Amino acid sequence: MTVVAMSHGELSRYDTLLRVMRRELRVQDAANLLGLTRRQVGRLLIRVRTDGAEGVVSRKRGRPSNRRHSDAFREQVLSLVREHYADFGPTLAAEYLAERHGIVISHETLRKLMIMAGLWKDRDARRPRPYQPRYRRDCRGELIQVDGSKHWWMEDRGPQCTLLVYIDDATSELMQLKMVESESTFAYMDATREYIEKHGKPVAFYSDKHGVFRNNTASANGDGMTHYGRAMESLNIEIICANSPQAKGRVERANATLQDRLVKAMRLEGISTIAEANAFLPDYMERHNERFAKPAFDPRDLHRPLAPHDDLRTQLVWREWRTVTQALALHYNKALFILDPNEISRALAGKRVEVCEYPDGGLEIRHGEHALPYRMHDKIRQVNQAAIVDNKHLDAALAMAKLMQEQLPPRKRNDNEPKRRSQPTHLFPPPLGPDGLPIKPKRGRPPLRRIKPTDAALRVLENC
Numbered sequence: 001m002t003v004v005a006m007s008h009g010e011l012s013r014y015d016t017l018l019r020v021m022r023r024e025l026r027v028q029d030a031a032n033l034l035g036l037t038r039r040q041v042g043r044l045l046i047r048v049r050t051d052g053a054e055g056v057v058s059r060k061r062g063r064p065s066n067r068r069h070s071d072a073f074r075e076q077v078l079s080l081v082r083e084h085y086a087d088f089g090p091t092l093a094a095e096y097l098a099e100r101h102g103i104v105i106s107h108e109t110l111r112k113l114m115i116m117a118g119l120w121k122d123r124d125a126r127r128p129r130p131y132q133p134r135y136r137r138d139c140r141g142e143l144i145q146v147d148g149s150k151h152w153w154m155e156d157r158g159p160q161c162t163l164l165v166y167i168d169d170a171t172s173e174l175m176q177l178k179m180v181e182s183e184s185t186f187a188y189m190d191a192t193r194e195y196i197e198k199h200g201k202p203v204a205f206y207s208d209k210h211g212v213f214r215n216n217t218a219s220a221n222g223d224g225m226t227h228y229g230r231a232m233e234s235l236n237i238e239i240i241c242a243n244s245p246q247a248k249g250r251v252e253r254a255n256a257t258l259q260d261r262l263v264k265a266m267r268l269e270g271i272s273t274i275a276e277a278n279a280f281l282p283d284y285m286e287r288h289n290e291r292f293a294k295p296a297f298d299p300r301d302l303h304r305p306l307a308p309h310d311d312l313r314t315q316l317v318w319r320e321w322r323t324v325t326q327a328l329a330l331h332y333n334k335a336l337f338i339l340d341p342n343e344i345s346r347a348l349a350g351k352r353v354e355v356c357e358y359p360d361g362g363l364e365i366r367h368g369e370h371a372l373p374y375r376m377h378d379k380i381r382q383v384n385q386a387a388i389v390d391n392k393h394l395d396a397a398l399a400m401a402k403l404m405q406e407q408l409p410p411r412k413r414n415d416n417e418p419k420r421r422s423q424p425t426h427l428f429p430p431p432l433g434p435d436g437l438p439i440k441p442k443r444g445r446p447p448l449r450r451i452k453p454t455d456a457a458l459r460v461l462e463n464c
Helices: 008-021 027-034 038-055 071-084 090-100 107-116 185-199 227-234 245-269 274-292 391-407 453-463
Strands: 144-151 161-168 174-180 204-207 238-241 318-323 329-332 335-339 352-357 363-367 370-372 374-378
Touching (some): 008 027, 008 038, 027 038, 090 107, 144 245, 174 185, 204 245, 227 318, 245 274, 318 329
Parallel strands (some): 144 204, 204 238
Antiparallel strands (some): 144 161, 161 174, 335 374, 352 363
């Protein structure tokens, strides 16, 4: 059995021709109905008697149009669009093709060509992906959504800062709010410690792909975990990273609500510092939860108390390993730490120890359960060996020293050191620039140096 695809007009024409063949309709009347001549109706009758229903189908179907542009013309247009107008829309690109290249093509034809070449997407393809809502977790403490919201929380009364938000997925209850200077590892460690001390250990934290929670580099050192992730693993708390902001929409909507209500509440209280804001947040959370929190489907609370072996101070740390030299010294962050010789440290030559930095700015060198006493020598602060200069050469030596100091860039710490804006005190002060302000560490790979045209021309002349 053959299936013939026919349009509505062709189907109507076929029915009319069948009526003529059954002598229910005259040829002239059929010609008047179809808008054809008697001769054309006769040709159609012959094709229907010979080929059946396929004889009514247009012979041009499936064949390229006679007005179709040639392949060379289409390739020329697409090459120009790729070279000059890759990010242009079809209408604007058609205008510039006519204006600058003398190529006249309709924007609709160009749109189809660009879609076929992958240079443009139609409206359906550009439609945003739908994000369907999911059900809440059943129990309180089963999933805690975590996010940091950078905003002018104190408006013009204070600096721009970040609010760390912990919200329960089952009840929409604000579990922890903490105002910090920036979204860093130490800030999250300090806020998480306060959370656990108040509520206990949740089952899992649900966050974005911030570098605090997930190692986003292609080649991760060691076990590939972040310092915060390693601390959560020791506390038996799972970290789940969302693939999109919409996936953790509960905390995102809470941020929008807080950016409206909390800002106005702190304005009425006249809060202008981070310390004042952190003192005000517990009372605000109670009022917020009375207004927006909902009961959980299951009344059980899955928060767990701390185990006997859990120690938040020793687990919520920035932990790195170093090898002790034969002189009982180790290097960390461009500083030399010399261990005091005692019964424990004398046996550590050639072995590895832990360097633990705490959120409060303290630093310990640990081996097992022992904290080792040490002396620190900062190599960045050291001065050069004094030079011997005659009195008559003193002016020239001072001028040379001044010139060298102006050209010498300030020394910096390691690029992988933690952000310390949330630490009140620490052992590693940042280097100061010429204006006396701390130099911020540059993250990522340095940009490639651009070669000026004049330098390139001089290189060519030198090689000739």
